[in-house]
Amino acid sequence: MTQTPAQILLLDDDAAIRTVVAQALRREGHVVQTVGTLGQLRAELRAGIPDVLVTDVVLPDGDGLEMAATLAAEHPDLPIIVLSAQNTLTTAVRATEAGAFDYLPKPFDLDTLAFAVRGALARRRHAPENVAIDSIDASLPLIGRSPAMQDVYRIIARVVATDLTVLVTGESGTGKELVARAIHDLGRRQRAPFIALNMAAIPRELIEAELFGHERGAFTGAAHRSAGKFEQAAGGTLFLDEIGDMPMEAQTRLLRVLQSGEFTSVGGARLIRADVRIVAATNKTLAAQVQSGQFREDLFYRLNVVPIALPPLRERRQDVALLARHFLDQAARDGLPHKSLSAGALALLEAHDWPGNVRELENLMRRSAVLGRDAVIDATDLSGALGEARDHAIAPADPDIDGAVRAWLRRIAREQPGTMEDGTLYDRLIAEVERPFIEAMLDRHGNNQLRAAKAMGLNRNTLRKRLDELGIDPAMRAYLTEK
Incomplete structure (x- = not known):
C-alpha cells in the first residue's frame, strides 16, 4: 500500500540551503515547505504540525535549539532534526537535551539527511502512541506501548x-x-x-x-x-x-x-x-x-x-492486551476463526509471568482461536493452559538441589561479593552445573553419546560440541571405567 507523502517543514535562514535541501527531500517523495525565520515557522505551525521538522540553530530572530526544546515539550511525537554549522560537542549535547531526534553538523551529505528523515518518519509512523488498540497495523514488526x-x-x-x-x-x-x-x-x-x-x-x-x-x-x-x-x-x-x-x-x-x-x-x-x-x-x-x-x-x-x-514480557505487562489482540487478528487473517477477549481473560493474561515471552502468548492465542468454543475467549478458556504453565514454572526444587544452589550463592557472596550484581550469576551457575550433569548422563548411558544426547533432549552434534568445549573425552572416560 502506497504511503501518503510526508510533510516536511524546513527552517534555515540561508536561501541556497533551503533550495538544495528542499529539492533533495522532494526527490525522496516528500512534500517540503520552507521558512527562513522563527516567526515564519510559528505561522506555519499554526496552520498544522508537519511530520518532521528540520531546523538550523542560529537564526535571525532567535535560537533554533530553544525553539526545538519548546516544540519537543508541546509536541513530543514531532521528530526534530537539527542542522548546525557550530560543529562542537556542546551543540550536539544541547540538541540531544532539547529532544532532537537527530543532529547533523554542517556541511552534511544530502543522503545522510535523507536517511535521517526516513528514520524519523519510521519512528513517527510506527510509534505505539499513534496506533489504535483496536486497529493494529499488521505490517508492524514490533508492537508495544510500554x-x-x-x-x-x-x-x-x-x-x-x-x-x-x-x-x-x-x-x-x-x-x-x-x-x-x-x-x-x-x-x-x-x-x-x-x-x-x-x-x-x-x-x-x-x-x-x-x-x-x-x-x-x-x-x-x-x-x-x-x-x-x-x-x-x-x-x-x-x-x-x-x-x-x-x-x-x-x-x-x-x-x-x-x-x-x-x-x-x-x-x-x-x-x-x-x-x-x-x-x-x-x-x-x-x-x-x-x-x-x-x-x-x-x-x-x-x-x-x-x-x-529486549525486555521480557513480564516487564512490559501493559503490552499484553495489545499483543494478544494483534495475534488474534493475525490468526483470523490466516483463516482461523475470529475471536475476541473478555475483560476477565485480559486480566488473567496480564497477571501471567510468561516464561516463554511473546512467543508463548502468540502460541496461546492461536490455540485459543482454534479450540475456543465461543466468539469471545473468557478466563475459563485460558485458565487451564496458564495454570499448567504456572505450575511448571513454580514447581518446587528438590531439597538437595535447592540447598546446593543456596550454598553456592552464599559462597559467591562471601568470596566474591562484587560479582553478586554484575549480571553473570546465571551463566556462571549453569557453567558449573553443566559439566557434572553431562558426565553423570554419560556414566548413566555407558559413555554412549547418542543415547545420552537423546536422554537429555539434545542434538548429538550439540552434545559433541559441548563435550569439546568442556574438555570431556567420552572415550577416555570409557577406558578409565573399564580399568
Whole structure:
C-alpha cells in the first residue's frame, strides 16, 4: 500500500540551503515547505504540525535549539532534526537535551539527511502512541506501548540510517529476529536480502562453510562451489542468531571479516568483499562467556557497537492486551476463526509471568482461536493452559538441589561479593552445573553419546560440541571405567 507523502517543514535562514535541501527531500517523495525565520515557522505551525521538522540553530530572530526544546515539550511525537554549522560537542549535547531526534553538523551529505528523515518518519509512523488498540497495523514488526519498548524504538530509529553493527539481547521468545528485520526493513539496505543464520542449529564443522561458502573439492562431498551467507546477503543484512553458540574457530574468522571487510571461501584464495550489515543476537550473557573463555573479548566489542536489550514480557505487562489482540487478528487473517477477549481473560493474561515471552502468548492465542468454543475467549478458556504453565514454572526444587544452589550463592557472596550484581550469576551457575550433569548422563548411558544426547533432549552434534568445549573425552572416560 502506497504511503501518503510526508510533510516536511524546513527552517534555515540561508536561501541556497533551503533550495538544495528542499529539492533533495522532494526527490525522496516528500512534500517540503520552507521558512527562513522563527516567526515564519510559528505561522506555519499554526496552520498544522508537519511530520518532521528540520531546523538550523542560529537564526535571525532567535535560537533554533530553544525553539526545538519548546516544540519537543508541546509536541513530543514531532521528530526534530537539527542542522548546525557550530560543529562542537556542546551543540550536539544541547540538541540531544532539547529532544532532537537527530543532529547533523554542517556541511552534511544530502543522503545522510535523507536517511535521517526516513528514520524519523519510521519512528513517527510506527510509534505505539499513534496506533489504535483496536486497529493494529499488521505490517508492524514490533508492537508495544510500554516505556521499555519505547526505548527499543528510539534506538532502532537512530540506527536504521547507519550501517553500525547491532547486538540484540534478550530471553528466548522476546522477538530478537523481529528487531533485526525492522532494522533492515527501515534502513537503506531494505531492497537487498535479509539473511538469517542460527548458530545453534548448525554442526560446528559446517559453520564456516555456511558463513563464507566453499569451493568445489574443499572437503568431502563438496561437488560444486556454494556461496555462503555473507555472499547471499551482499548489499543487505546478515542476522547471526544465537551468536553465543558460535565455535571459537569460527569466532576468529568472523572477527577477521569484521576487521578487514573481506573474506575467502573455504578452500578458496580469492578475497571477497563483505558488503553486509551485521545484526547479531543472543539469549546468553556474552560478558560472562568472555570471562569464562567461551567467547572472544575482541569479537564481543566488535559486535556490541549498538546494544539493544529486549525486555521480557513480564516487564512490559501493559503490552499484553495489545499483543494478544494483534495475534488474534493475525490468526483470523490466516483463516482461523475470529475471536475476541473478555475483560476477565485480559486480566488473567496480564497477571501471567510468561516464561516463554511473546512467543508463548502468540502460541496461546492461536490455540485459543482454534479450540475456543465461543466468539469471545473468557478466563475459563485460558485458565487451564496458564495454570499448567504456572505450575511448571513454580514447581518446587528438590531439597538437595535447592540447598546446593543456596550454598553456592552464599559462597559467591562471601568470596566474591562484587560479582553478586554484575549480571553473570546465571551463566556462571549453569557453567558449573553443566559439566557434572553431562558426565553423570554419560556414566548413566555407558559413555554412549547418542543415547545420552537423546536422554537429555539434545542434538548429538550439540552434545559433541559441548563435550569439546568442556574438555570431556567420552572415550577416555570409557577406558578409565573399564580399568
